[in-house]
Amino acid sequence: ENKKQKFVYDFTEGNKDLKDLLGGKGANLAEMTNLGLPVPPGFTITTEACKVYLDSGTEPAELREEVSAHLDALEQKMGKKLGQADDPLLVSVRSGAKFSMPGMMDTVLNIGLSDASVKGLAKQAGDERFAWDSYRRLIQMFGKTVLGVDGELFEDALDAAKEAKKVTVDTDLGPAELQKLVKEFKKIVKREAGRDFPQDAREQMDLAITAVFDSWNGDRAKLYRRQERIPGDLGTAVNVCSMVFGNLGPDSGTGVAFTRDPASGHQGVYGDYLQNAQGEDVVAGIRNTVPLADLENIDKKSYDQLMQIMETLETHYKDLCDIEFTIERGQLWMLQTRVGKRTAAAAFRIATQLVDQGLIDEAEALQRVNGAQLAQLMFPRFDEDTKVEKIARGIAASPGAAVGKAVFDSYTAIKWSRSGEKVILIRRETNPDDLDGMIAAEGILTSRGGKTSHAAVVARGMGKTCVCGAEELEVDTKRRRMTAPGGVVIEEGDVVSIDGSSGKVYVGEVPVVPSPVVEYFEGRMHAGAEEAGELVAAVHRIMSFADGKRRLRVRANADNAEDALRARRFGAQGIGLCRTEHMFLGERREMVEKLILADTDDEREEALKELLPLQKKDFIELFEAMDGLPVTVRLLDPPLHEFLPDITELSVRVALAESRKDANENDLRLLQAVHKLHEQNPMLGLRGVRLGLVIPGLFAMQVRAIAEAAAERKEAKGDPRAEIMIPLVGTVQELEIVKDEADAVIAEVEAATGTNLKLTIGTMIELPRAALTAGQIAEAAQFFSFGTNDLTQTVWGFSRDDVEASFFTAYLEKGIFGVSPFETIDKDGVGSLVKHAVKQGRATRPDLKLGVCGEHGGDPESVHFFHEVGLDYVSCSPFRIPVARLEAGRAAV
Numbered sequence: 001e002n003k004k005q006k007f008v009y010d011f012t013e014g015n016k017d018l019k020d021l022l023g024g025k026g027a028n029l030a031e032m033t034n035l036g037l038p039v040p041p042g043f044t045i046t047t048e049a050c051k052v053y054l055d056s057g058t059e060p061a062e063l064r065e066e067v068s069a070h071l072d073a074l075e076q077k078m079g080k081k082l083g084q085a086d087d088p089l090l091v092s093v094r095s096g097a098k099f100s101m102p103g104m105m106d107t108v109l110n111i112g113l114s115d116a117s118v119k120g121l122a123k124q125a126g127d128e129r130f131a132w133d134s135y136r137r138l139i140q141m142f143g144k145t146v147l148g149v150d151g152e153l154f155e156d157a158l159d160a161a162k163e164a165k166k167v168t169v170d171t172d173l174g175p176a177e178l179q180k181l182v183k184e185f186k187k188i189v190k191r192e193a194g195r196d197f198p199q200d201a202r203e204q205m206d207l208a209i210t211a212v213f214d215s216w217n218g219d220r221a222k223l224y225r226r227q228e229r230i231p232g233d234l235g236t237a238v239n240v241c242s243m244v245f246g247n248l249g250p251d252s253g254t255g256v257a258f259t260r261d262p263a264s265g266h267q268g269v270y271g272d273y274l275q276n277a278q279g280e281d282v283v284a285g286i287r288n289t290v291p292l293a294d295l296e297n298i299d300k301k302s303y304d305q306l307m308q309i310m311e312t313l314e315t316h317y318k319d320l321c322d323i324e325f326t327i328e329r330g331q332l333w334m335l336q337t338r339v340g341k342r343t344a345a346a347a348f349r350i351a352t353q354l355v356d357q358g359l360i361d362e363a364e365a366l367q368r369v370n371g372a373q374l375a376q377l378m379f380p381r382f383d384e385d386t387k388v389e390k391i392a393r394g395i396a397a398s399p400g401a402a403v404g405k406a407v408f409d410s411y412t413a414i415k416w417s418r419s420g421e422k423v424i425l426i427r428r429e430t431n432p433d434d435l436d437g438m439i440a441a442e443g444i445l446t447s448r449g450g451k452t453s454h455a456a457v458v459a460r461g462m463g464k465t466c467v468c469g470a471e472e473l474e475v476d477t478k479r480r481r482m483t484a485p486g487g488v489v490i491e492e493g494d495v496v497s498i499d500g501s502s503g504k505v506y507v508g509e510v511p512v513v514p515s516p517v518v519e520y521f522e523g524r525m526h527a528g529a530e531e532a533g534e535l536v537a538a539v540h541r542i543m544s545f546a547d548g549k550r551r552l553r554v555r556a557n558a559d560n561a562e563d564a565l566r567a568r569r570f571g572a573q574g575i576g577l578c579r580t581e582h583m584f585l586g587e588r589r590e591m592v593e594k595l596i597l598a599d600t601d602d603e604r605e606e607a608l609k610e611l612l613p614l615q616k617k618d619f620i621e622l623f624e625a626m627d628g629l630p631v632t633v634r635l636l637d638p639p640l641h642e643f644l645p646d647i648t649e650l651s652v653r654v655a656l657a658e659s660r661k662d663a664n665e666n667d668l669r670l671l672q673a674v675h676k677l678h679e680q681n682p683m684l685g686l687r688g689v690r691l692g693l694v695i696p697g698l699f700a701m702q703v704r705a706i707a708e709a710a711a712e713r714k715e716a717k718g719d720p721r722a723e724i725m726i727p728l729v730g731t732v733q734e735l736e737i738v739k740d741e742a743d744a745v746i747a748e749v750e751a752a753t754g755t756n757l758k759l760t761i762g763t764m765i766e767l768p769r770a771a772l773t774a775g776q777i778a779e780a781a782q783f784f785s786f787g788t789n790d791l792t793q794t795v796w797g798f799s800r801d802d803v804e805a806s807f808f809t810a811y812l813e814k815g816i817f818g819v820s821p822f823e824t825i826d827k828d829g830v831g832s833l834v835k836h837a838v839k840q841g842r843a844t845r846p847d848l849k850l851g852v853c854g855e856h857g858g859d860p861e862s863v864h865f866f867h868e869v870g871l872d873y874v875s876c877s878p879f880r881i882p883v884a885r886l887e888a889g890r891a892a893v
């Protein structure tokens with residue numbers, strides 16, 4: 001039998017788990033109804049009905065009948081009919097998708113009022129003013145949201161009416177003025193929408209329902225969904241809810257409340273209340289609200305009942321809830337609830353508070369926080385106590401706190417920063433030409449563009465503080481100044497402070513304070529200490545929950561002892577990537593030059609001999625810092641030209657010298673070498689294992705330095721655990737040659753020192769061919785470390801150094817991906833190669849150790865993926881370690 005699809009649910013029929021079908025608002029209204037809380041009766045039209053409408057352009061045939069049946073039932077329950085002239089039932093039509101979305105249609109209240117029923121309502125309520133106030137609100141909301149009339153026209157007319165009567169608040173308008181205003185509003189509708197305001201109640205309701213459906217595909221809603229990666233085909237539900245009135249006089253009112261403080265997490269009475277008001281009045285700021293605690297004096301009975309209900313909701317949802325309520329002549333009504341948004345700090349506190357209250361367990365507590373929130377808490381922030389006036393607020397695009405002198409072009413940013421100034425680069429919007437200026441600046445501020453604008457994407461990629469889209473600011477790059485609201489002018493060179501976590505912009509210098517959470521991780525603050533406060537205590541506990549649950553180990557990418565020690569304090573369980581190229585810079589560059597220029601074996605050997613003790617010393621320090629924990633050392637990876645002078649600069653130097661006839665022999669040789677090593681595509685050229693294969697002795701020298709360092713640490717009673725990693729391998733043959741050479745060197749050092757060094761040799765998997773032939777490669781490798789940066793470059797054919805600033809903005813805006821594949825692993829493409837390599841590698845060598853050392857190792861979503869595919873560890877920059885630990889714990893529960 002073909003069961004007929006049900007498109008309408010009474011509030012008594014749904015529950016909180018039906019958010020897909022009933023939307024968030026509808027599901028929670030149903031949940032509250034079934035909890036026995038006072039919710040005005042009503043019904044919800046499903047997202048399925050919306051989908052049919054959006055697909056076919058017409059509402060499903062059965063919908064109208066189903067709505068009629070539910071409306072009949074509602075009318076029966078309420079004992080009056082929608083829009084009935086002598087005693088009208090009124091309803092609100094409220095949108096409500098699964099996720100709350102800006103750009104969706106606003107709610108229309110008081111549907112059912114007309115020229116006839118407004119009089120009935122007045123008589124029933126015994127209040128003329130109330131009835132006409134409700135009617136003017138209906139025409140205003142309906143005109144604006146259903147008929148598309150510019151809302152300001154109504155606002156202006158309302159202001160004019162208040163001015164005419166010389167009053168400032170809407171409640172001072174009497175019935176006569178409101179009646180006149182209704183006439184005026186109807187005229188506006190007729191003029192602007194080309195039709196009369198509908199007098200038929202059912203027509204009002206049907207038009208409003210269709211308008212909610214249509215708003216799903218409004219431009220703003222669509223853009224928001226693409227940015228937030230909300231699927232475009234979910235559709236929205238529509239709630240039809242019988243009206244209760246907060247505008248029936250001083251014993252009525254409306255308010256919002258939180259079951260606990262969304263900023264601190266503390267339990268208590270948090271919210272706002274407004275007497276004699278309806279709907280959005282509380283948040284719209286048209287009159288001054290009073291703190292919710294004052295309701296106790298205004299209406300003790302309702303207040304007590306509300307407190308009771310808030311407790312019920314908290315215990316039921318086991319979380320912070322936010323609430324909308326209305327009091328109609330002393331009777332409390334619940335109009336909405338949902339699990340409330342909160343700050344990152346409150347999320348950690350609330351999660352642990354709920355554990356202490358016995359409402360949730362440790363695993364659930366881990367689901368209530370996330371790595372992004374933890375990362376937010378780790379940025380330095382502005383001192384909240386300082387009295388610096390905020391001048392604007394934009395979009396918090398990339399967190400952090402930055403202070404510097406205002407500059408309005410990249411050239412100045414670079415020039416000033418070279419002379420030691422800190423600058424904030426201010427632009428209307430940025431483009432790829434601004435890149436160098438962005439690098440030079442402390443932070444970036446734009447007046448246009450959203451979270452996927454060029455400025456936002458690039459700044460996040462660089463980890464640089466950015467506030468974008470601060471539209472109140474007028475940026476005049478030609479005159480090198482910007483104007484803030486109130487006429488404040490900021491000239492080039494004036495100091496500004498920007499907060500990339502809140503989007504706030506200040507004139508002047510706001511003092512920056514380090515994050516207490518970082519002080520704690522650094523070991524400079526004890527979790528129990530008084531000054532550490534509740535936040536640090538909560539973070540400490542959540543981290544211990546995560547460490548207790550996680551299977552993934554977390555290592556650090558670190559190249560020197562200092563970073564290694566810091567990483568250890570942050571909880572690193574080893575080093576997953578030590579880049580040896582960083583040991584070849586500075587004054588050692590000259591020795592590398594010598595190596596590259598060597599014509600004979602002797603010259604080469606001499607150069608290597610000079611490098612050996614330096615490398616060895618680096619490793620001794622590193623192994624000491626990471627004593628007892630694994631240290632993966634990657635042999636030299638980057639193309640050699642990176643160690644040589646720039647080709648253009650050198651050519652000019654040599655040409656000039658030649659014209660003076662005093663060209664220096666070494667420069668000439670260098671230039672030759674630079675020409676020889678010049679590559680069109682260096683990232684795909686002579687680098688990684690290829691270097692080891694064509695430069696005799698290079699890798700052997702590095703292996704010797706590692707082995708001798710390990711031997712020395714053993715001698716000193718240390719516990720070195722070095723792992724030697726060969727980069728950019730594409731085929732097992734490459735690895736075998738390098739491994740044979742390394743094994744020989746290690747055997748030599750072991751024989752000479754009489755120790756067993758237990759060094760392991762493995763490879764990076766960072767080329768598609770390596771992933772595809774991982775089964776073969778595992779025969780020569782004791783471990784794999786996925787180099788997901790290069791793997792992403794080579795799988796997509798994207799040059800990481802170029803594409804992020806050039807076309808990624810366009811890709812993000814077109815929704816081709818919601819986040820850069822260099823930031824979060826592309827599970828379908830790159831990820832499937834990782835999966836394949838894990839499987840093949842382990843088939844060959846069951847005890848193969850598996851890790852990842854790309855940027856993705858510290859990215860929350862990617863960490864979950866690496867947990868799922870069964871890696872042993874992730875490795876990331878020291879600062880990301882707590883985030884990786886937390887997410888590894890979250891992935892495991």
Ligand code: ADP
Nearest residue numbers: 092094107241242243244279280324326335336
């Ligand atoms: P939003 O999603 O913007 O919060 P809502 O549908 O919750 O929109 O409604 C907007 C305002 O109107 C809220 O303050 C809400 O409490 C109020 N409201 C909605 N329906 C009713 C109703 N049936 N009776 C009284 N007030 C209502």
Ligand code: MG
Nearest residue numbers: 025324335336
């Ligand atoms: Mg609401």
Ligand code: MG
Nearest residue numbers: 727766787790
């Ligand atoms: Mg690489």
